[in-house]
Amino acid sequence: MSRFGIGQPVRRVEDQRFLTGRARYVDDIHLPNMLHGAVVMSPHAHALIKSISADEALKMPGVHLVLTGQDAKNDNLGGIPPLFMPEDMGGPKGYRTFRPLLEAAKARYVGDRIAFVVADTPELARIAAERIEIEYEPLPAAVTVQDAVKEGAPKVWDDNALPGNLAFPLMMGNKEATEQAFARAKHVVSVKLYNNRITANAMEPRACIGDYANEAFTLYTSSQNPHGVRSILCGAVFKLPEVRLRVISPDVGGGFGMKGDIYPEDGLVLWASRCLGRPVKWVGTRTESILTDNHGRDQLISAEMALAEDGRILGLRAQALHAVGAYVTNAGVVPVLCALRNIPNVYVVPAMLVASKATFTHTTPLGPYRGAGRPEASYVIERLMDEAAKALKMDPVEIRRRNYIPPSAMPYKTTANWTVGAPVGWTYDSGDFAKLTDRALELSDWKGFEKRKTESKAKGRLRGRSLIYYLEDSGVFNERMELRFDPSGMVTIVAGTHNHGQGHATTYAQMVADWLGVPFENVRLVQGDTDAVPFGRGTYASRSTMLGGSALKGAADAILEKARAMAGHLLEASAKDLEFAEGRFKVVGTDKSIPLTDVAKAFFRPVGLPPQFSVGLDASGSSMVPPTFPNGCHVCELEVDPETGTVEIDRYAVVDDVGKVINPMICHGQIEGALAQGIGQALMENIVFDAESGQMLTASFMDYAMPRASDLPPHYEMEFVDVPAKTNPLGVKGVGEAGCVGAPPVVMNALLDALAPLKVKALDMPATPRRVWEAIRNAAA
Ligand code: MCN
Numbered sequence: 001m002s003r004f005g006i007g008q009p010v011r012r013v014e015d016q017r018f019l020t021g022r023a024r025y026v027d028d029i030h031l032p033n034m035l036h037g038a039v040v041m042s043p044h045a046h047a048l049i050k051s052i053s054a055d056e057a058l059k060m061p062g063v064h065l066v067l068t069g070q071d072a073k074n075d076n077l078g079g080i081p082p083l084f085m086p087e088d089m090g091g092p093k094g095y096r097t098f099r100p101l102l103e104a105a106k107a108r109y110v111g112d113r114i115a116f117v118v119a120d121t122p123e124l125a126r127i128a129a130e131r132i133e134i135e136y137e138p139l140p141a142a143v144t145v146q147d148a149v150k151e152g153a154p155k156v157w158d159d160n161a162l163p164g165n166l167a168f169p170l171m172m173g174n175k176e177a178t179e180q181a182f183a184r185a186k187h188v189v190s191v192k193l194y195n196n197r198i199t200a201n202a203m204e205p206r207a208c209i210g211d212y213a214n215e216a217f218t219l220y221t222s223s224q225n226p227h228g229v230r231s232i233l234c235g236a237v238f239k240l241p242e243v244r245l246r247v248i249s250p251d252v253g254g255g256f257g258m259k260g261d262i263y264p265e266d267g268l269v270l271w272a273s274r275c276l277g278r279p280v281k282w283v284g285t286r287t288e289s290i291l292t293d294n295h296g297r298d299q300l301i302s303a304e305m306a307l308a309e310d311g312r313i314l315g316l317r318a319q320a321l322h323a324v325g326a327y328v329t330n331a332g333v334v335p336v337l338c339a340l341r342n343i344p345n346v347y348v349v350p351a352m353l354v355a356s357k358a359t360f361t362h363t364t365p366l367g368p369y370r371g372a373g374r375p376e377a378s379y380v381i382e383r384l385m386d387e388a389a390k391a392l393k394m395d396p397v398e399i400r401r402r403n404y405i406p407p408s409a410m411p412y413k414t415t416a417n418w419t420v421g422a423p424v425g426w427t428y429d430s431g432d433f434a435k436l437t438d439r440a441l442e443l444s445d446w447k448g449f450e451k452r453k454t455e456s457k458a459k460g461r462l463r464g465r466s467l468i469y470y471l472e473d474s475g476v477f478n479e480r481m482e483l484r485f486d487p488s489g490m491v492t493i494v495a496g497t498h499n500h501g502q503g504h505a506t507t508y509a510q511m512v513a514d515w516l517g518v519p520f521e522n523v524r525l526v527q528g529d530t531d532a533v534p535f536g537r538g539t540y541a542s543r544s545t546m547l548g549g550s551a552l553k554g555a556a557d558a559i560l561e562k563a564r565a566m567a568g569h570l571l572e573a574s575a576k577d578l579e580f581a582e583g584r585f586k587v588v589g590t591d592k593s594i595p596l597t598d599v600a601k602a603f604f605r606p607v608g609l610p611p612q613f614s615v616g617l618d619a620s621g622s623s624m625v626p627p628t629f630p631n632g633c634h635v636c637e638l639e640v641d642p643e644t645g646t647v648e649i650d651r652y653a654v655v656d657d658v659g660k661v662i663n664p665m666i667c668h669g670q671i672e673g674a675l676a677q678g679i680g681q682a683l684m685e686n687i688v689f690d691a692e693s694g695q696m697l698t699a700s701f702m703d704y705a706m707p708r709a710s711d712l713p714p715h716y717e718m719e720f721v722d723v724p725a726k727t728n729p730l731g732v733k734g735v736g737e738a739g740c741v742g743a744p745p746v747v748m749n750a751l752l753d754a755l756a757p758l759k760v761k762a763l764d765m766p767a768t769p770r771r772v773w774e775a776i777r778n779a780a781a
Helices: 015-019 054-057 069-074 120-130 175-183 226-238 264-276 286-293 333-341 373-394 395-401 433-443 446-458 503-518 544-571 597-600 664-683 737-759 769-780
Strands: 035-041 045-053 065-070 112-119 133-138 166-173 187-195 207-213 216-221 245-248 280-283 299-307 313-325 352-358 462-471 480-485 491-495 523-526 578-581 584-587 594-595 618-623 631-641 646-657 717-720
Touching: 015 523, 035 120, 035 187, 035 264, 035 286, 045 112, 054 065, 054 286, 054 446, 065 069, 065 264, 065 373, 112 120, 112 175, 112 264, 112 299, 112 373, 112 523, 166 333, 175 299, 175 352, 187 373, 207 264, 216 264, 216 480, 226 264, 226 333, 299 395, 313 333, 313 373, 333 352, 333 373, 373 462, 373 737, 395 433, 395 462, 433 462, 433 717, 446 462, 446 631, 462 737, 480 544, 480 597, 491 503, 503 523, 503 544, 544 578, 544 584, 544 594, 544 618, 584 597, 584 646, 594 597, 631 737, 646 664, 646 737, 646 769, 664 717, 664 737, 737 769
Parallel strands: 035 280, 216 245, 313 352, 491 523, 646 717
Antiparallel strands: 035 112, 045 133, 065 112, 166 352, 187 299, 207 216, 207 280, 299 313, 462 631, 480 491, 480 618, 578 584, 584 594, 631 646
8 A cells, every 4th residue: 555545644735824824815916907896784673774875985095995785676687596495395385595696675694785985005995985875774683483473573574475474394204103102112211402502703704806807707716616716607696608708716714614605795795896897895703703604503492202111212203493584695505404404313213293384584694614513413412311311320332232224224214113304304224323333332341330420420520421422424416526637747626626624635645546546745736717717516515525536437437548548559569458556557467557647648649649549648537436334432531620610521432433544644634623613602602692782792803712732621532443335335324523523512412411410401592601510509408
């Protein structure tokens, strides 16, 4: 096995550039003659826009343009629609929003875009934005999902005929079988949970530059999905053929799903540039980011589990309200859908009926954020499993084991018994949940807990622990990748995916180095430019390795096929007498051979190339492989100080099955990053609105608590167990989101375990010191 091949912990080739400040983000790009934009955002959660006057702003020297919603209408600009609604997949009908670049008549959340100002400098644009006079008529707002569904609640969309601010309903499972299961259950346990609203907080805020020249647009944008941005802006907003817009997403400083969407600013900078004939840049501030980046989660759910005497699950039912905010965003359906369809997790759930109402609120829109629905699902089922263990007085590990889907049952259909929503379930191809559980128990020193608990007690601390299992689906859609040799024999990967921190330049190169036997350092990655990449679907849903990797394998195979013919010609042998190994074509049974690099160079000869050979060696590959099911076991041990309510995670072990591991070091990093986000959600992160006015109370880092190193465990015990996926040629499963799917339930269950002696029975995320302290006091009272 080569030192740089698949399975090796190769250092990330991209990091030198990042660590030495040589990355190139959108804000690093300065085009000649460039102007700067500022967005006027609504200060009201719900208000009529009575009038807008830009006269004062336009009088300021250096101010070039003010655009309003009425201008957008006059210019015939369309709104941004969701990529799909449930009805497009055969589901129930919903209310589809078309989000304009600027609102003309009504503001629907604090942060809704009302006007766009362009000036010589960003500072001047912001000052001018303050000079725009807007007369609002504030209206009552529906801020929380509980309030938004009430009868008589303010409507987010006046012409939405669906009741209770419903964006769309979803339901899946089997009603009759579930009722029967509950009727014959020996035990029924229930939970009522709120999955807190959080935000991605990418290090690089959203930013974009629009440049209009020669009747064509160029957009530089910090996006995970440049082709997706092009398609919506051309198709829905500007109504242009896609050749007229080039989208470049250079280095992107984190996205976490949030930058998978198209935002009004992407359209605004292009439109303003078309109006002025000069490039226009917009860069969000941290507060604008927290206010207007798509948020994640915000789900209220009541769930019940029916169990037999021996701890086997008989049935499960749940009803959720899942906020979508003021608009259904690009992939806004995804979290709501995945939060339901993943509830069965790794367990045999013979009957289930789960439903959700996706609900409009006068708040920031929601969308996929790392995990997108999977963390909600694992939180519900894993909290229920612990409740079941308590009710049945069973060991929480044992009750899980009793319900695991065994490897012998694979492929396993979660939908076998579903009568509603059946097409949206899953077929798990592989998984060995008991094996990973065994390993996690060892790794976490599960047996040593009682001793540590006694030690904690001596210090006045409460120690708790939990073991949970998670499973998620990863990967969606199809993908296209290209491989290209240059005349010197070097290889370029032209990727349809979009690396924004995951390490693709390294892992794809590892694959290519293995398959083609070319030196690792001779492979480079091109991505993120619709002029350089013919087509691609970007990076989200932990899809790149399985879909990008599979497409890349197709391209590599096609390269070898083409090269084989040339190698035969060069070696004066029949192509079918050649074998390829370690980067060389060899005539079988002889010592005649030629390296692939030399074969590639031959494709570029200006003369003497027989007519059957095209100029240059390149090939593309496509993939359309089904989702994979990464899964794993988390064990967490923590201490609570009952005097202050502070929580300290002392030990954390995680054993993951991400299929075949391409780069263990990168996988560790991915899991660790996502664990920080999952632990952050459990213990501190929270977007809070004033329930009456809809004002966000957490729009800065003074109020929104991001986890710091000192809030996280000192060390993670982490291992991977290879259970190769059976549904793609690489045997890989996704890893990018896994950590934050498992972390919230394991932390919360461990916390409830620690607090059990004090009779604390329920606690919501984020379990801040104050909440923990209050729960302790309330239980004592
Ligand atoms: N990998 C591997 N072996 C596997 C699976 C993956 O070595 N069996 C490697 C991959 O080759 C890749 C990385 O792990 O370098 C992540 O791969 P994958 O699971 O395919 O996920 P994607 O590359 O598609 O990334 C998307 C995923 C998602 S959905 C979010 S959200 C997320 C995440 O990645 N956002 C991130 N990780 C992030 N990391 C950073 N730094 N920044 C973000 O915004």
